Amino acid sequence: MNKKYSFLSLAIAVAIAGCNSSSTGKSSPEVKIGRYMAGDIHMHSTMTDGDYTYYQVAQKAFEQFGLDFIANAGHGGWYWMLDEEGYRLDDNGNRIYLEDAPEVGEKPRHDYDYALEVARDSKTVARDIQMLDGGAYGIVKKVREMYADKGQFVINGLEWNVPGVNDHASIGVINEQDGEIIAEFHRNFDYSVTDHHGNIWKDPEYKWLAYAGVQFLENNYGQDAYFIINHPSRRINYKVEDYRSFHNASELVTLGFEGFPGHQKQNFRGGYDNNIHYQMIDGELVDNFDTGRGEIGGKYDFCETNLPEVNESLYYHAQTYGGADYALAKVGGLWDALLGEGREFWLFSNADFHHIRGDFWPGEYQKSHSWVEKESYEGIVAGMRSGNTFVTTGDLITDLDFTVSSGNKSAYMGETLVASTDTSSVSVKFQTGQKNHNDDIATMVQLDVIVGDVTGRVYPGNPTEFNNPNNASTYIAKSFTPESVEWVEGENGWVTVEFELDVEAHQYVRLRGSSNGANVPGYTDQYGNPLVDTLKARFNDGQCISEESGDLEEWNPEEPWNDLWFYSNPIFIKQA
Template identity: 30%
Template sequence: MKLAVCILSLSIAILTGCQNSPALTRATPVATEASDTRQWLAGDHHVHSHYSVRWDTSVFPPTPIIGGDAIYSIPLNAQMAAHHGLSWLVITDHGGPNRAKLALEQAYPELLASRKVLPHILQFYGMEFDVPGNSPGGRHATFIMPKRPTEAQQLYEIESKYNGRQGMPPSPDKADDAYMLLALKAMNALPDKPLLLANHPGRLATGFREYNKITPKQLRDWQDTAPEVVIGMSGAEGHQAAVFNRDGSLKPDGVRGEYPGYPTMGGYDQMTARLGGVWDSLLSEGRKWWVTAVSDSHGHYTDGWADFWPGEYAKTYVYADKTYDSIFDNLKAGRVFAVTGDLIDALFVEVAIKGSDRSSGIGETLNVTPQDELVLRVRFRDPDTLNAGGYNPQVARVDAIIGQINGPAVDRNSDETSTTRVLQRFYQQDWRQQNGFSVFELPLGKVTADQYLRLRGTNQRDELEPQPDEKGENPWHDLWFYSNPVFIRVM
């Protein structure tokens, strides 16, 4: 379909026309057992509409320029997300001098209309929260409201008072990092608690392990202030199509993810991709800290922008029923894996106690005794179809990664843990086929200390650790998936 179709259209007639466009899904969602109605449902929690505006500051008060920073309507984003196999998405528009009012009076009614005529894709209401603090530019977080009758009013209350760019001009106290903690306390006090995930946390890093704007200490401070709200960060970043010209040819100087100071690594932020790095440092404290994959869609590369459509390249899979509450609750619980390029579309990671029916999966905790014999059981599905890039990638390797849980870090800004390691690498000859899944097991033996186990996989057989992405690199050729962890607690 032409990309311009339905852009900026608000009428129900046009929305209905969009709804009738053919949907594309690569495979049927899969549940683990007949008695479990949950499925792996793909989504995207970072999508911009034309209500991500620019502001005309030549007048006072500044006036919004619709489509100034992102160009597509909410229903077009939803339709294209469904076309690329998503079951849910979150609209996360930018802030500004008076965007809270714009969101309440214009964006939210459009979302309600889109929900009505496109009910097959669940559309959450949220925003890209501008984090208060010194030089707030580039400090962003996805803010997701649960679907409730008061969702718009509750978001308005937070945005109008606490968003870093809200105000004409923003109040001076928003230049203090402590104001973010006040914002988180206010979020936590809402009748319906939202979720918050740091967006592109390492984008403005000035080098390897040289963090800027968002630091490991801030991530810890945020979650400690509102542990029921702050749940993680995006791992596979948006703007991956920044390497393409309009015609699909590669730009020799194009940078995946638009990371100027230090590149992504296999398309993932260094805070996720580095083994034993920021993510593992947080997990080694026992934190429930999840990673995801997003588009950060503002405009498609064929329209001269830097993005893929929601779901075209990156997907966040949540193991849930297809309802708003189930997706929200299971995203919060970490029953999530992140993937690029449709490398896989289902993943079950289970740590079980031999000789019993006790086991735990992604995002869960298994309580064991030192006498228990443990086993890792893995099933993943590598769909035998073409992805949106026209490729049928194959999983070449899966790494089982394990790390010890040592309690709170002494250094709040720590970005490493020495106990995380690759426990074993698995190659295509190491798994068998069973009911459309690739399956393998690994005996873990007995454990005497708390730990966590997570998986990653790739189509790169011999790239043992994800390397910094080179300029002009084709993102369709370098694909990875990451599971969130299973925790093991010794009683």
């Protein structure tokens, strides 16, 4: 675990002692007391459809892969009761497990598929019952106790089956005592539950119940609760109007989205193959993608139309780009549309761990780094809510100090700078070149600065604007590489990039970095934008191989280690 405080804290404290000018109601430039804590709040265990007990998952996350906080976020629905060691139990109270299987492996002791094979009829316990003190929550409490004196934290949560949307989100509530809070939420708002007419709450007409669920969290638990959209584009069920409606329902609880989904080891990274079906028809690859709202037909060529900027087919929305969800990867896309309204809607990354066949362990490949001032449950959720979070894959960077300044005012990620001039100073300091969990030296070779206009809120009364998932003003303002004069390398992998940025009336600035740089076949375009990940198995010696040739490479589960990224949350800038 990284136990150091911000590398500039002492210097800033000395330099600005006594300074108290404000841009956001806080002392600014501000002494940042605290540190970035690495977390993952979306993972699975024997509580639902995982291959390992929560004890095993927590041990890997905390002891091997350096996370500071995790959340129990098993699916809503119907599963098995558990004993205190995390073994699944059948209706007779017998443990369900493979006796001669290894603890960790392709088919381990607690293999979920085996449990389905031999005891599917016992998979009848509602999660709101399983979650209570004597079951899953008892395990959560024990794991908390195991790591409390090590400064590591375990949040109790749920991967919510969201009504009306028919997709998932992570929720969590801190300071609960017996698991009843999450159990109550599941009983009242999970779409696996039926109403008194026997209707399952998946249909779009039940979206009102989803918004009510978010409001329930705010009204009852306020700052102790969070809601984050999971794997946003995997099913194309989350529309931009849903993001806006959730945020409107509760800006306090709706923190953001999982811009880097889990399942990064799978051949369709992120597991984004759930609803993708394609076939050869008359020698052409034809998209038979069904969104659940009717079939979308269209022809495409993996080798030619792969950029999110130039291909608006829904097929391409339901894939990842350098591991990132389309909503994040497209410059000027859905996330930029929300930021262009000035919404405080933040970016996160989680492993969505189930098993080692297609998933990395929590913290092994991807992390969310949130700035935490007070190391406590309240401090962690406050840090997530602040927007001062950056996400990484493969530990491409391990620390970040990103500020925008004007005069004696400065702002960090998640904050708004009120600038006194039309030019602001941007400072980016990051640590790269460290060994990651694949024993590689992860080195960033391109830093992109992305800027967009903030034009104000849009409302449901104007559906043309409210349903628009784009921000046409967003662009890559600057790019830097080790050859740039602004790229200054220091000790221990620290790099400093400082420059002036012309700012119009109201804008935001965010960062993106990669291990490959621009114009790398199969990975990035000429500007450094990530290409669709289905290309990765289609390149031999720099040449794209068509589906018809039969020469496609086998997907290499180590491939994600060759394609590393980091993304920051934005800083908003407004002229005085």
